[in-house]
Amino acid sequence: MMANNEYLNRGESVLWTSMGIASFISFWYLMVTLDLVPKQFLPYPHEVLSKFIHLLTEPFSGFTLWTHIASSFLRFSYGFLLAALIGIPLGLLMALSKYANQLITPFFESIRFVAPIAWVPFAALWFGTGIGGPILVIFMGAFPPVLINTYRGAIHVDKKYLEAARMLGAKKFRLMAEVLFPASIPSIIAGLRISAGLGWQSLVGAELIVASSGVGYMMVKGQASIQTDIVMSGMIAIGLIGLLIDVLLRQAEKFAIHYKEI
Known part of the structure; x- marks a missing residue:
């Protein structure tokens, strides 16, 4: 039933x-x-779909849509992984040590309210149109949710588990790796979902200014030549890739919650 x-x-x-x-x-x-x-600014849906399919095999601004997507995803992967590799350990450390919390919090609070797109001019000055600029912008969008969710997950771990591990001689690194991290996985993955969304959105903003390839760059070139179907094709690609990333992380979240219940 x-x-x-x-x-x-x-x-x-x-x-x-x-x-x-x-x-x-x-x-x-x-x-x-x-x-x-005006049709120039809003073509029929089938015309946009036709252009989307056409871009998969025919280059625009030097590359096919597949290559633009691959370029964007590579930048996103670097920035997102960097945010996870730094944010997760820092969040665990802040939950474990009040001194680390007091040391990191002022700096973190001063940058987390700066919108990722506000880092674009700074990234352009530092890195020009190289890969470093978009990675910095993505990192600044993805980093805060990872750290916050990791900290919130770790801070609510039952203190008796930490005390038991300390009695067995576990030091800070083992406490973080073997007690706090496993118990915080559902919260961490939830934070990664938020980070992925913000990082992917930040990437597109960065590519509008500091990139020479990628979906955002393709959209700028389409806008400059008043080709709305190309701009909308880029929007479709962005939405589909973002949805795929979220679906994968959602499945990982379900698996983590199921594993924790076992």
């Missing part, structure tokens, strides 16, 4: 999602057909 209910709920969810997509596309067609928006 429960399986049937789950099947019905899933079917209902798919139905409503399909209706929402169909309504959006129908409204889009209606706006173009009635000439509510």
